[in-house]
Amino acid sequence: MITSTGNAQVKELARLMKKSRAREEAGVFLVEGPRMTGELVADETWKSHMEKVYLSDSRAKRYMEEIPGLRGCRTEILSDTVFSYVSDTKTPQGILAVVRRREYGMQDILGNDPGSALVAVLDNLQDPGNMGTIFRTAEAAGATGILMSSDCVDIYNPKVVRSTMGALLRMPFLCAEDLTAAIKELKSAGIRTYAAHLAGEKFYDQENYVGGTAFLIGNEGNGLRESVAECADCRIKIPMAGKAESLNAAVAASILMYEVSRQKRN
Amino acid sequence: MITSTGNAQVKELARLMKKSRAREEAGVFLVEGPRMTGELVADETWKSHMEKVYLSDSRAKRYMEEIPGLRGCRTEILSDTVFSYVSDTKTPQGILAVVRRREYGMQDILGNDPGSALVAVLDNLQDPGNMGTIFRTAEAAGATGILMSSDCVDIYNPKVVRSTMGALLRMPFLCAEDLTAAIKELKSAGIRTYAAHLAGEKFYDQENYVGGTAFLIGNEGNGLRESVAECADCRIKIPMAGKAESLNAAVAASILMYEVSRQKRN
Numbered sequence: 001m002i003t004s005t006g007n008a009q010v011k012e013l014a015r016l017m018k019k020s021r022a023r024e025e026a027g028v029f030l031v032e033g034p035r036m037t038g039e040l041v042a043d044e045t046w047k048s049h050m051e052k053v054y055l056s057d058s059r060a061k062r063y064m065e066e067i068p069g070l071r072g073c074r075t076e077i078l079s080d081t082v083f084s085y086v087s088d089t090k091t092p093q094g095i096l097a098v099v100r101r102r103e104y105g106m107q108d109i110l111g112n113d114p115g116s117a118l119v120a121v122l123d124n125l126q127d128p129g130n131m132g133t134i135f136r137t138a139e140a141a142g143a144t145g146i147l148m149s150s151d152c153v154d155i156y157n158p159k160v161v162r163s164t165m166g167a168l169l170r171m172p173f174l175c176a177e178d179l180t181a182a183i184k185e186l187k188s189a190g191i192r193t194y195a196a197h198l199a200g201e202k203f204y205d206q207e208n209y210v211g212g213t214a215f216l217i218g219n220e221g222n223g224l225r226e227s228v229a230e231c232a233d234c235r236i237k238i239p240m241a242g243k244a245e246s247l248n249a250a251v252a253a254s255i256l257m258y259e260v261s262r263q264k265r266n
Numbered sequence: 267m268i269t270s271t272g273n274a275q276v277k278e279l280a281r282l283m284k285k286s287r288a289r290e291e292a293g294v295f296l297v298e299g300p301r302m303t304g305e306l307v308a309d310e311t312w313k314s315h316m317e318k319v320y321l322s323d324s325r326a327k328r329y330m331e332e333i334p335g336l337r338g339c340r341t342e343i344l345s346d347t348v349f350s351y352v353s354d355t356k357t358p359q360g361i362l363a364v365v366r367r368r369e370y371g372m373q374d375i376l377g378n379d380p381g382s383a384l385v386a387v388l389d390n391l392q393d394p395g396n397m398g399t400i401f402r403t404a405e406a407a408g409a410t411g412i413l414m415s416s417d418c419v420d421i422y423n424p425k426v427v428r429s430t431m432g433a434l435l436r437m438p439f440l441c442a443e444d445l446t447a448a449i450k451e452l453k454s455a456g457i458r459t460y461a462a463h464l465a466g467e468k469f470y471d472q473e474n475y476v477g478g479t480a481f482l483i484g485n486e487g488n489g490l491r492e493s494v495a496e497c498a499d500c501r502i503k504i505p506m507a508g509k510a511e512s513l514n515a516a517v518a519a520s521i522l523m524y525e526v527s528r529q530k531r532n
Contacts, residue, residue, distance in 0.1 A: 133517060136514060137514070139510045140504075165511070167508070170508055170509060241408035242405040247406055247520075248516075251403050251516065254517045255521060258521045266471070
């Protein structure tokens with residue numbers, strides 16, 4: 001059992017928790033809590049990506065019994081104090097996994113049939129809660145994947161990981177250095193691209209989304225960059241009553257993705 | 267100009283910022299930033315509710331020139347340091363208003379024509395961001411008002427006020443000690459009530475919402491209390507693909523309210 005925050009492993013863990021750059025250089029991300037860790041070990045591919053699972057002294061025995069498959073992983077026990085020190089949450093749940101990242105390609109985010117793909121394209125999205133919520137809703141709405149500009153909030157930020165409610169482990173995503181080039185690639189694959197835009201010519205529900213569809217969603221404060229909006233086949237708007245001037249980015253993405261789900265069912 | 271955080275007014279302001287109870291006892295709430303303060307002074311009713319506007323030394327002159335109507339308000343200048351001390355934000359914008367609350371009744375949240383009312387009913391909603399987002403989206407979707415249980419997060423929490431993006435000043439709302447009694451009142455007024463529920467019999471988009479409609483939205487972790495869900499005329503569910511188990515409360519409310527907006531337009 002590790003009982004000192006001066007321990008080299010603990011220091012590295014704290015660094016991985018806090019620094020996006022450190023996580024990227026190591027090619028890993030951190031997952032906290034029994035729920036998501038349980039999902040990781042239950043999935044063959046993810047299980048092969050587990051580097052180590054850290055358990056708090058007081059919960060270790062329980063988790064080893066309750067989470068099938070945990071015994072096959074490399075584990076390390078931390079004293080409760082040390083665990084609290086590395087945890088990102090106020091009330092640590094006593095289990096934390098270091099996981100090697102998976103790499104997805106354009107094929108993955110389009111799914112098996114590009115003719116019915118649904119992709120959320122995120123341009124410079126900054127809020128961790130919005131990013132997590134979009135992953136969560138995208139999965140529920142039946143999206144095939146997420147494409148994002150490389151200047152979005154770090155998808156492996158612990159708050160993002162948490163707020164995806166596990167969707168991060170199930171939803172393929174691609175981070176593009178050149179978002180406009182990636183959007184062109186989507187279009188070449190036959191995906192129709194729609195920019196959610198205040199200056200949209202049509203309301204979002206006047207278009208047909210039964211074929212391969214991508215929605216371009218902009219930054220919280222500034223909306224889509226013009227260079228990105230220009231790539232879209234069509235600009236659509238979500239009508240707004242009252243004096244409302246915009247919608248939250250995750251809300252806008254959710255309304256659009258669920259309109260696709262609605263059309264496909266009807 | 268007030269230059270000490272020991273000043274009695276400053277102490278009271280800091281207390282109002284931090285404590286829900288203090289705000290309630292004083293019957294006020296706080297609004298930060300030039301945008302929302304400008305909206306307050308531009309509206310006759312709200313202007314009559316302004317108790318005092320606090321300005322930071324470095325911004326006072328600018329705001330007095332830029333915000334029409336501010337001259338008619340009682341103002342007080344704080345040194346920049348004192349302003350930062352009372353502000354709830356990391357980068358204070360230098361203007362903060364103390365505003366007397368408005369009281370709304372059931373009639374207000376139903377609007378002029380209950381036959382086309384749209385009400386969001388919130389049961390024990392806890393997250394300030396979700397509460398703010400629901401106000402913001404409700405206005406945009408054309409809702410007439412919001413009904414909430416008295417154990418929801420304080421609507422006058424500074425983070426809630428901020429995240430409504432001004433909708434708090436425009437959207438009537440009612441806080442009910444007895445939510446089930448208030449829902450019965452809605453029903454007596456001819457409003458059809460729908461519980462957003464994982465065990466819904468129908469998908470949300472299979473119902474007709476062109477008449478007076480209310481959606482019951484539950485707590486983030488636990489969903490609707492059974493005693494509240496039981497009040498509904500009908501339970502509806504939002505279909506979920508993949509392994510998603512639930513949606514964010516604000517996202518669920520947004521999808522439902524925009525379905526009403528869509529049906530009314532089509």
